[in-house]
Amino acid sequence: MKNKDIKISIRNLYKIFGSDPKRALQYVKDGMGKIELLEEHKHVLGLKDINVEVPTGKTTVIMGLSGSGKSTLIRHLNRLIEPTAGEVEVAGDNILEYNEKDLRDLRQNKMSMVFQKFALLPHRTVLQNAGLAPSIEGQSERNYSEEARKWLDRVGLQGQADQYPHQLSGGMQQRVGIARALTSNSDIMLMDEAFSALDPLIRTDMQDLLNELQAELQKTIVFITHDLDEALKLADHLVILNDGSVIQQGEPQHILLNPADPYIEDFVSDINRARVLRVRSVMTSLPETQLERSGEIDHEDTLESVIALSEGDTALSYHVMKDGKPVGVLDMRKLVRALVPSEQSKEPESALFGG
Amino acid sequence: MATYDFIFNRLGLRNWCGESGDTGDGMTSMAQLLAETSGDDVEMSAWETPFPSMDALHEACPSFPQSRELTSGLESGFLAIKDTLKVVVDPLTQPLSWALNEALWVMQTVPWFIMIPLLMLVSWVVSRQMKLVALVAICFGFLGFVDYYIYTMQTLAIIFVCALSCVVFGVPIGIAMSRSDRVQRTMIPILDMLQTLPPFVYLIPLIFLFSVTEPKLYGIAIILYAIVPVVRLTDLGIRLVDKDVIEAADAFGMSKRQKLFNVQIPLALPNIMAGVNQTIMMSLAMVVIASLVSAPGLGVLVLRGIRSLELGVGLLSGLGIVLLAIILDRVTKAALARINVSQSN
Numbered sequence: 001m002k003n004k005d006i007k008i009s010i011r012n013l014y015k016i017f018g019s020d021p022k023r024a025l026q027y028v029k030d031g032m033g034k035i036e037l038l039e040e041h042k043h044v045l046g047l048k049d050i051n052v053e054v055p056t057g058k059t060t061v062i063m064g065l066s067g068s069g070k071s072t073l074i075r076h077l078n079r080l081i082e083p084t085a086g087e088v089e090v091a092g093d094n095i096l097e098y099n100e101k102d103l104r105d106l107r108q109n110k111m112s113m114v115f116q117k118f119a120l121l122p123h124r125t126v127l128q129n130a131g132l133a134p135s136i137e138g139q140s141e142r143n144y145s146e147e148a149r150k151w152l153d154r155v156g157l158q159g160q161a162d163q164y165p166h167q168l169s170g171g172m173q174q175r176v177g178i179a180r181a182l183t184s185n186s187d188i189m190l191m192d193e194a195f196s197a198l199d200p201l202i203r204t205d206m207q208d209l210l211n212e213l214q215a216e217l218q219k220t221i222v223f224i225t226h227d228l229d230e231a232l233k234l235a236d237h238l239v240i241l242n243d244g245s246v247i248q249q250g251e252p253q254h255i256l257l258n259p260a261d262p263y264i265e266d267f268v269s270d271i272n273r274a275r276v277l278r279v280r281s282v283m284t285s286l287p288e289t290q291l292e293r294s295g296e297i298d299h300e301d302t303l304e305s306v307i308a309l310s311e312g313d314t315a316l317s318y319h320v321m322k323d324g325k326p327v328g329v330l331d332m333r334k335l336v337r338a339l340v341p342s343e344q345s346k347e348p349e350s351a352l353f354g355g
Numbered sequence: 356m357a358t359y360d361f362i363f364n365r366l367g368l369r370n371w372c373g374e375s376g377d378t379g380d381g382m383t384s385m386a387q388l389l390a391e392t393s394g395d396d397v398e399m400s401a402w403e404t405p406f407p408s409m410d411a412l413h414e415a416c417p418s419f420p421q422s423r424e425l426t427s428g429l430e431s432g433f434l435a436i437k438d439t440l441k442v443v444v445d446p447l448t449q450p451l452s453w454a455l456n457e458a459l460w461v462m463q464t465v466p467w468f469i470m471i472p473l474l475m476l477v478s479w480v481v482s483r484q485m486k487l488v489a490l491v492a493i494c495f496g497f498l499g500f501v502d503y504y505i506y507t508m509q510t511l512a513i514i515f516v517c518a519l520s521c522v523v524f525g526v527p528i529g530i531a532m533s534r535s536d537r538v539q540r541t542m543i544p545i546l547d548m549l550q551t552l553p554p555f556v557y558l559i560p561l562i563f564l565f566s567v568t569e570p571k572l573y574g575i576a577i578i579l580y581a582i583v584p585v586v587r588l589t590d591l592g593i594r595l596v597d598k599d600v601i602e603a604a605d606a607f608g609m610s611k612r613q614k615l616f617n618v619q620i621p622l623a624l625p626n627i628m629a630g631v632n633q634t635i636m637m638s639l640a641m642v643v644i645a646s647l648v649s650a651p652g653l654g655v656l657v658l659r660g661i662r663s664l665e666l667g668v669g670l671l672s673g674l675g676i677v678l679l680a681i682i683l684d685r686v687t688k689a690a691l692a693r694i695n696v697s698q699s700n
C-alpha cells in the first residue's frame with residue numbers, strides 16, 4: 001500500500017527534447033550536462049532525475065528561474081508532455097500506463113489546470129468557460145450552470161457570467177480560469193505561473209484568494225512560480241528547480257534557514273525574512289527553564305509581528321504558544337540573528353559585497 | 356547536315372535513327388520549311404546554333420519525335436482515357452448539374468416581389484446593418500429597372516451553388532491540411548497550380564469531357580478556380596489558433612473531435628470567413644469566362660457586348676457585375692466583422 005498522504009509521486013523522471021531522446025538519455029545518465037548535450041548532440045535536457053512527492057491536500061510550489069523546466073515538469077503530471085524515462089503516479093495509479101480514455105478521464109475529473117495566459121475560450125461566455133469541464137463531459141449549459149455560477153461567485157465574479165472573456169481585465173480573466181478549474185471538482189489543481197501575468201497588487205489579491213480557497217477546500221495544488229515571495233506565501237512544500245534538476249525540496253521555512261547550496265542562498269538573500277519566517281521556525285522548543293518572559297506569542301506569528309510587539313527591544317524573550325499550550329520560547333536575540341541570511345551571518349565581510 | 360548529328364553518331368544510335376538527313380516522314384517542322392525556302396543546307400555559324408529542341412534533334416535523327424508529336428500525343432492520350440474518365444467523373448459530378456439547374460430554376464421562378472425582400476432579409480440576418488439592406492435594395496432595384504433582373508438572378512444562383520460547393524469541399528480539405536504536414540506539402544503545389552493556371556486552360560479538357568450544354572461544365576470550372584482561398588485560409592486559420600487555448604482544451608480532456616468543432620473551427624472562423632469572401636469574389640470573376648461555355652447570367656451580356664460590339668450592353672452588364680460584387684463583398688465582410696467582434700481578445 002502506498003502512503004495515503006502522497007497524492008502524486010514522480011520518480012526518476014527524465015525529459016529530453018530532440019530527435020532521438022533515448023540515445024541522448026544514455027549520455028545524460030553517464031553524466032553529460034545540459035550545455036554539452038545541446039552543443040554536441042543538439043538535444044535539450046528538459047528534466048533530469050526528478051523525484052518529488054506531492055502531499056495530499058497541500059500546496060506544493062515548484063520554483064525556479066525561467067527555463068529551469070517548471071512548465072515541462074507540471075505538464076508531465078497530466079501527460080501533456082510524455083516523459084523520456086521515469087514514473088508518474090497519481091493516487092497510486094501509474095498514469096504512464098493509461099490509454100487515451102483513462103487519460104481523458106484523468107484530465108476531466110481528477111486534475112484541472114490554470115494557465116499563465118489564462119487560455120480561456122474567447123468565443124464562449126464566462127459561464128460557459130467556467131463550465132468547460134462538465135460541457136466536455138456532455139452536460140448542457142442548463143445542467144452545469146448552477147455549479148459554475150457557484151464557483152464564479154466564490155472567486156468574486158458575481159454578475160459577470162454573461163460577459164465574454166475579452167470584456168474582463170486580466171485579473172478577472174484569471175478568476176474565470178480558477179473558477180473553471182474548481183467547477184471540474186477535481187482534487188488536484190495544476191497552476192503554471194497562474195499569477196505571473198498580473199499586476200503586483202492584483203497578484204497579491206489572487207494569492208490571498210487562493211490561500212482562502214485552499215483553507216476551505218484542501219485541494220492538492222501544484223503551483224509553479226519564479227517568484228520566491230509568492231512561493232513562500234503559498235507553499236506548504238517547496239521544490240526548487242534549476243536547469244532541470246531539483247536542488248532542494250522541503251518545508252519552505254526550513255529551506256530559507258538552511259539553504260542547501262549557493263544558488264538557493266543567492267535566491268533567498270533578498271527576501272524580507274521578517275515577514276516570511278514564522279516563530280515556530282526560529283524558537284527554541286521547551287527548555288522549561290521557568291524564567292520570567294515578557295509575554296506570549298503564537299507559533300504561527302511572523303517575526304515581523306513579534307518585532308512590532310517588542311518595539312525593537314532585543315533583551316526580551318517570549319513564550320511560544322500553540323493551541324493555548326506553551327511549545328517553546330523565543331529569544332529576541334535569536335530572532336534578530338535569524339533575520340540575517342546564514343551565509344552572511346557566518347562571514348560578515350561578504351555582507352559588504354552581498355548588497 | 357543537321358547540327359546535332361554528332362550526338363546520335365557518338366551514342367551509336369545512327370541505326371535506330373534510320374537514314375541520316377531529311378527523309379521527311381510526313382510531318383515537316385517550321386525550321387525545315389524555312390530552310391527549304393531559303394535554300395538547302397546553308398553552312399551555319401556557331402552563333403546560329405539552334406537550341407537542342409525536339410525539332411532540332413528530329414532534324415538530325417528522323418526517329419526522334421517532333422514537339423508537335425508531343426502535343427498530339429497528349430491529345431490522343433487524353434482522348435483515349437476520356438471515356439473511362441467520363442464513366443467515373445460523370446456520375447460524381449452529376450449532382451452539381453442538378454444543383455445548378457435547381458438553383459437557376461428557383462431564382463428565376465420566384466417572383467421579384469418575393470425575391471428582393473428575401474435577399475434583403477438575408478443580408479439583414481447576416482450583417483445586422485440597415486445600410487447594407489438599403490444597398491441591396493437599391494442595387495437589385497436598379498438592375499431590375501434596366502431589365503437585367505433575370506440575368507442577375509442567374510448569376511447569383513450560379514455563385515450561390517459554386518461558392519457553397521467550394522465551402523463544402525474546401526473547408527474539410529483545409530482542415531486535413533492543417534492536421535498533417537504531409538497533406539499540406541502535397542496540397543500546396545496543387546493549390547498554386549489552380550490559382551495560377553489560366554482558367555481557359557482547364558476549360559479545354561473539361562469541354563472534351565462533358566458536353567457544352569451541361570451546367571456542371573462551368574460549375575466545375577468555377578469551383579476549381581474559386582476553391583483555393585477557402586482551402587488556404589482554413590488551413591492557415593486552424594494553424595494560427597492560439598496554442599495556449601489548444602493546450603487548455605487538452606488539459607481539460609477534450610477529444611480530438613471536440614477540439615476541432617468546439618475550439619479550432621470556431622477560433623479559425625474569422626480566417627475561414629475571409630476565405631469564403633475571397634471565394635465568392637473569385638467565382639464572380641469566373642462567371643464571365645464561364646459564359647463562354649454556356650453559363651447563363653450577366654456574363655452572357657458581357658460576351659454579347661464583346662462579340663457584336665454593343666458597347667452599351669457591355670458597359671451596363673459590367674456595371675451589374677460590379678454592383679453584385681460590392682453587395683456580396685460588403686455582406687460577407689459585415690458577417691466577418693460580427694464574428695471578429697464576438698471573439699477579439
Ligand SMILES: Nc1ncnc2c1ncn2[C@@H]1O[C@H](COP(=O)(O)OP(=O)(O)O)[C@@H](O)[C@H]1O
Nearest residue numbers: 017044045046065066067068069070071072073
Ligand atoms: N518542445 C520543446 N522543444 C525543445 N526544447 C524545449 C521544449 N519545451 C521546453 N524546452 C526547453 O526546456 C527547458 C525548460 O523549459 P520550460 O519547462 O518551459 O521552463 P520554465 O517553464 O521553467 O520557464 C528550456 O530550456 C526550454 O528551452
Ligand SMILES: [Mg+2]
Nearest residue numbers: 070071072193
Ligand atoms: Mg514556464
